[in-house]
Amino acid sequence: MAHRLTSDARGVYIISATPFTDEGAVDHESLKRLVAFYGEKGVTGITILGMMGEAPKLSLTESHGVIDTVMAAVAGALPVVVGVSSAGIDNLSALADYAMEKGAAGVMVAPNAAMKTETGILATFEAIAARLAGVPLVYQDFPLSTAMPISPAAFGALVNAVPSVAMLKHEDWPGLSKLTAIRAAEAKGQRRVSILTGNGGLYLPQELARGADGAMTGFAFPEMLVEVVRRHQAGDPGGAEDLFDAYLPLVRHEQQPGFGLAVRKEILRRRGIIASAAVRAPGPKLDGVAHDELTRLMARLERRLGEGPTAKAA
Amino acid sequence: MAHRLTSDARGVYIISATPFTDEGAVDHESLKRLVAFYGEKGVTGITILGMMGEAPKLSLTESHGVIDTVMAAVAGALPVVVGVSSAGIDNLSALADYAMEKGAAGVMVAPNAAMKTETGILATFEAIAARLAGVPLVYQDFPLSTAMPISPAAFGALVNAVPSVAMLKHEDWPGLSKLTAIRAAEAKGQRRVSILTGNGGLYLPQELARGADGAMTGFAFPEMLVEVVRRHQAGDPGGAEDLFDAYLPLVRHEQQPGFGLAVRKEILRRRGIIASAAVRAPGPKLDGVAHDELTRLMARLERRLGEGPTAKAA
Amino acid sequence: MAHRLTSDARGVYIISATPFTDEGAVDHESLKRLVAFYGEKGVTGITILGMMGEAPKLSLTESHGVIDTVMAAVAGALPVVVGVSSAGIDNLSALADYAMEKGAAGVMVAPNAAMKTETGILATFEAIAARLAGVPLVYQDFPLSTAMPISPAAFGALVNAVPSVAMLKHEDWPGLSKLTAIRAAEAKGQRRVSILTGNGGLYLPQELARGADGAMTGFAFPEMLVEVVRRHQAGDPGGAEDLFDAYLPLVRHEQQPGFGLAVRKEILRRRGIIASAAVRAPGPKLDGVAHDELTRLMARLERRLGEGPTAKAA
């Protein structure tokens, strides 16, 4: 039976990269390995065709191909969320329909600048939800990229008006007080949604402490995300943060806008998961200096994981 | 033999609307009538899949369909330019290849915010031109929409570095001094390109006086654009401007960002060319007040064309 | 007794330019002549230190000087609105206090990008209104410049939450349907505010038809604005629009962002009102081509006013 995203989702939904061959084609073999890798590291779900999956640079045929490969590789073991943001509702809805027919658990939509205001966001999401009757929605709140912020109050109005919004992908920046404000509003009766945090995980311990249900981001060491969330939810926030801090230099390195995707793919390549770190043009590429820099950061991580109280994640 | 856009192109390249049925499908019958209408009104060329053609809201299949229908309807009688802007070069290049194979005269590309700087624009256009070896390029300079301005100096560098740039679609705002600066640089040796102006035509007489070769815009009365350019090029700038001024209230009305597309389509509908004024969601729609307002403006145009020295255009 | 802006304000509040000498100092003699000129042309009020008054390029001492000179020149004959927008509430409030002490009728405030959302606008205006207890506020809605749009619904919430908001300076673009939406909400009980429209007056006839109370803009022929509003309010919208259309080529020319201010000042200079058309650096300057272009447009206006039904304004 198909997974279906609900507002009590927790854990780590990893944002999947989209691997390409050096020649630029979608590399389905690497994609299968990547899905297996994410599963082995213990993620709760997988999100595909997000911004960090280079979705805007895929053709529709390629997007369908990515959905097909991932759904087949997951084989029902994990819920899959599919990014479907688009300038027009027709394209958005057609891709969402395709994804849901293939067994996706829900779709992720980011607002865009054409919506102009919070009032415009609300109206557009009402129209989207009406078209996608019943499809669970993830609201991607990432103003650094979308240039379309929303306040906690307006998000509350959206949640109340659009019952199919099941989850907030929280990556406003700064966003900590927003997270607290939403949980506070829920305590006063606003419908509760799942909140998974993005931003490369840069504030994950703080976000968990403020009520996040986990993470939805694509850090190339998903085992850290999984273990940090596990420790936190097991009542060990200090242990969670110790582990997190060990990885923080790399989290920060990978979170550089644009450039970080090349770093992320290179780490996945070095770890033997994907065959090439290629990013679609126009896009960043590591040069020799950047390779050495990454080597050094990864070596420092290894050394630190071998030390003291942080105990290497599984 | 196929038309091929060159840097001495002149006249009016009309930006074609993309007609939809009331149910939202591309209306190919209306599109054929629209092409015929543009031809009858004397345009020099047709530009399809631009922003005002709602290109970002079409599926790739629909975009191909629009190209097919227009190329068939034009039947070689006019050059057709195809907008191919996209976030990634792969998608851009695939659409450009499709268009050129079908007989397009060239493709139009706008910069985007990911290019960040003039230096970034130049690098990206060099990459695009390398991929589209030899395909004539129109550079769409429309910062109000793209948020990516370019100075005359940097445009000159682009023209020199990328020989396939044949035309500037000039719609910076303010842009009059830019036009003059480019022509001045050409007088000093910079490679000359065709400059057709956009912005709904709002400054057409001034732009022609400053050296524009014509217009590339989508005003719903293409006969005005054609006749203004004709009079100007025939040595009658005063007569050109008299006619232009008669239409200016409607030019200005149609040039409202976003909303103006709904006005344009409604005028084309009222003129009997397209069956529906539908704009894809999310998009504007005329309400009763807006319909009455347009009726009044069109009646005033009729009255004015019946008067004095402006002599109705063919 | 001091004027005090109220929500039933009507007519033309001219946005005053700030004249400089060729050496760049505020030219108080020209400013006095300008105020006299505006008064002779029949404006209802004067707005100073707006964006087109180059307020952000004045020192605080100069801003005080402009207020002093204008208040003295007006001598109580007309209400004066003072633009006081600032990054911080302390500076805003200090300037507002100065203006009100000198006899201003109210102050104008534009939202800024730091407010981020409609919710942020509301919160900030509540804070501003609390600081400026009772001072009549004009909300300047000019997203093209501020990058901070507001929907009719959110503006309604603002009007209800902040009783001191007396007026909307309406210059969203497109903004016609917003104007109608606000008037419709007022018909259903929302507190009525005065709506004066900006945008250089580009849509003045349409805006009056949709319920605007007049204009607040700085066109260099204020007699046109005054007469158009007068005719419209006297029940002659057709006559109003006839006159407007005669000036429209120049309205459009003056409304070019940034550059238009240099045009406006040059017209005022040619009309003998201000001594120099200098704009503060960095800012636009007319070159020879631009001067000739303006000469031609002004000659065409003269010719047209001498013709047919438009009957020159007083």
Next chain:
Amino acid sequence: MAHRLTSDARGVYIISATPFTDEGAVDHESLKRLVAFYGEKGVTGITILGMMGEAPKLSLTESHGVIDTVMAAVAGALPVVVGVSSAGIDNLSALADYAMEKGAAGVMVAPNAAMKTETGILATFEAIAARLAGVPLVYQDFPLSTAMPISPAAFGALVNAVPSVAMLKHEDWPGLSKLTAIRAAEAKGQRRVSILTGNGGLYLPQELARGADGAMTGFAFPEMLVEVVRRHQAGDPGGAEDLFDAYLPLVRHEQQPGFGLAVRKEILRRRGIIASAAVRAPGPKLDGVAHDELTRLMARLERRLGEGPTAKAA
């Protein structure tokens, strides 16, 4: 004798906060303590009236007061750079003159969106440099805040055209490859400038490795910045990074846009340097949850500094 900023400046120029009383006035006593504190911690220079110094929310009188107090407190012991960015060159130049007369070593200027393009940046900085004949300039490259990026190539052109540019405040993001590109261009003959990095110090070890001369940022533990730069320049990049990593959780916490300033001031308050953490309205404020979060992060830092190899900074 007055210090004068040169292109071989190195070390840590701390970005000074501007302390306010709880009532909102500039707190000069706290400011004096802050200057003394920075000196005790070993900074090389002090930068005042930057964005994080809330310069846009000060009146001109207050800005003068800050300059006066800091120059008196520094008493010639350290070079002081003064932020003078402004919408107009007159205001910018007047503030720069004031600062230089009072003994500043140079002034810092950020580009703004009105400059539009790299070509516009160059032209404006040429005009600024001409007005400030000979005053050493720091170019603040902070597109996240200014929305005005510059490429390494265009920065090189600027350096060549404007000899008074002595320093780059490097805080583009991502910016690592830019730093390397500038140093590479210098190796090929471009005039060398000092590069101090900002961004809260988030990538300081990587930036030093790529050729930065130090930091210009405002982290509330300046001793970390000083010691990291010292170790790096003493040939111990590993030791530098060990220390840095211990502070990284707080660096990241303080680097949240907007909100981070409230964090920074609260840390300075807790350390006994400034009397109040007040930020000017509209601005952020820590609530109870944020206070507890900070307490926890500071305790974790203390614990970590007590451990293993990072050896507490002096």
